[in-house]
Amino acid sequence: IDPDTPTKTLKDRSLRAVADQIRNGGGKRIVVLTGAGISTAAGIPDFRSPKTGLYHNLARLNLPHAEAVFEISYFRENPYPFYMLAKELYPGKFHPTISHAFIGLLAKRKLLRMLFTQNIDCLERRAGVPGDLIVEAHGSFATQRCIDCKTEFPDDEMPAYVEKGQPPRCKQKGCGGLVKPDIVFFGEQLPSTFFDNRDVPSESDLVLILGTSLTVHPFASLPDMTREVTPRVLFNKERVGTLGHRADDVICLGDCDSGVRKLADELGWRDELERLWRGM
Ligand code: CNA
Numbered sequence: 001i002d003p004d005t006p007t008k009t010l011k012d013r014s015l016r017a018v019a020d021q022i023r024n025g026g027g028k029r030i031v032v033l034t035g036a037g038i039s040t041a042a043g044i045p046d047f048r049s050p051k052t053g054l055y056h057n058l059a060r061l062n063l064p065h066a067e068a069v070f071e072i073s074y075f076r077e078n079p080y081p082f083y084m085l086a087k088e089l090y091p092g093k094f095h096p097t098i099s100h101a102f103i104g105l106l107a108k109r110k111l112l113r114m115l116f117t118q119n120i121d122c123l124e125r126r127a128g129v130p131g132d133l134i135v136e137a138h139g140s141f142a143t144q145r146c147i148d149c150k151t152e153f154p155d156d157e158m159p160a161y162v163e164k165g166q167p168p169r170c171k172q173k174g175c176g177g178l179v180k181p182d183i184v185f186f187g188e189q190l191p192s193t194f195f196d197n198r199d200v201p202s203e204s205d206l207v208l209i210l211g212t213s214l215t216v217h218p219f220a221s222l223p224d225m226t227r228e229v230t231p232r233v234l235f236n237k238e239r240v241g242t243l244g245h246r247a248d249d250v251i252c253l254g255d256c257d258s259g260v261r262k263l264a265d266e267l268g269w270r271d272e273l274e275r276l277w278r279g280m
Contacts, residue, residue: 005247008229013250015259018233019266021206022111029113030106031204033222037211037236038099039121041257044089048213049237054085070185072147079167079178086181090162091122091141098257099210099235100127101277105269107133108276114200118212118219120183127280137194137219139183146170148177190218201225207232210256214241235259 009026010017021027036046045054055066061081068074069081096104104127106112116135117124122142124134141162145152151172158181161168168179184190201207201222207230214220223232223241231248234240235256243249252259264270 001245001247001249007247009248010231010250013248015233015250015252015263016266018206018231018250019263021231022267027206028111029204030111030206030208031113031201031226032103032106032115033201033207033209033212033219034099034103034115034117034119034124035210035212035214036119037213038097038256039094039119039123040211041097041099041255042094042121042123044094044121046211048215058085067186072185072187075180075185076147076178079180080165082180083162083165083167086141086162087165089121089141090159091126092159094121094123096123096127096277096280098273098277099260100124100129101273101280102260102264104128104280105264105273105276113204114197116194116197116201116219116222118216120181128276135191135193135197137184137190138216139181139191141181141183144168144179144181146172146175146177147180149175151175153179194218198222198225202227204230206230208235209233209240209243210235210260212236212240213238214243233263 010021040046045052047054058066058069063069063081069085075082100123103115103124107129112133114133115124115129116137118138120138120140122140144158149170149172151170153168170177170179202225204226207226209223232243233250234243235252244251264273
């Protein structure tokens with residue numbers, strides 16, 4: 001956007017102006033959109049970062065192409081690469097980042113309208129964001145079922161299989177199909193909570209977007225479903241989607257934890273944020 005274009009809602013396109021907006025009550029229905037980039041500092045690789053991303057490192061598994069690890073047809077043939085990945089990402093091993101803690105703080109201050117996450121690591125819950133304010137758009141490891149007859153597999157038996165990298169088999173008589181955690185593979189329908197809450201971004205008064213390449217649809221279209229007057233703030237290593245095209249877009253390039261700390265400083269929340277994070 002031309003730097004001379006006047007803003008509609010914010011004083012200017014800075015984090016200070018975003019903080020003022022929140023402090024003045026113009027950020028009471030905040031929608032947060034997150035992706036793998038908010039968890040890289042926790043030690044969980046993202047997909048697409050060059051060299052460190054999972055797609056780069058999956059090359060050693062001899063997959064026909066990296067995305068095959070999330071394709072049902074390939075999973076049927078060879079579920080082991082997915083289970084190797086599942087072992088790496090399985091919830092319980094990682095600690096939330098300062099960015100997760102910030103979302104927890106928004107919820108604590110009753111400013112969070114909804115968090116839409118593409119992540120499957122459950123770190124938002126661990127950071128204290130209440131489950132009813134989270135849309136896990138790409139599912140989660142919380143439940144699992146048979147890919148053929150769809151019968152659920154018991155939660156308490158799952159961790160041992162994941163730890164061994166061994167796919168369990170369906171227990172239904174005569175089935176024996178492969179069991180897959182309820183995370184969304186390519187071509188699979190997103191959970192109904194995503195569609196039930198799809199209008200929420202258009203009702204928000206501020207949108208924060210953290211650590212996502214905005215390449216996976218339909219999630220990637222959420223920032224564009226907000227009203228023109230709703231400020232959109234991007235915390236990411238690179239520019240993504242249409243962020244930067246609107247008058248009230250604020251772009252904070254770099255690692256999202258630093259960006260979030262800057263915003264917390266502007267809000268006067270920094271001490272509370274660090275305390276909250278250390279206590280997680
Ligand atoms: P992606 O396509 O890998 O993009 C990540 C984005 O974050 C890129 O734009 C990076 O530049 C940026 N980034 C990386 N590290 C940082 C950082 N520290 N600070 C700021 N920006 C950073 O991941 P998306 O989430 O956009 O893609 C959607 C996929 C990734 C979803 O289906 C997820 O399920 C999947 N995924 C999830 C996890 C997880 O649960 N932690 C891990 C890996 C992949």
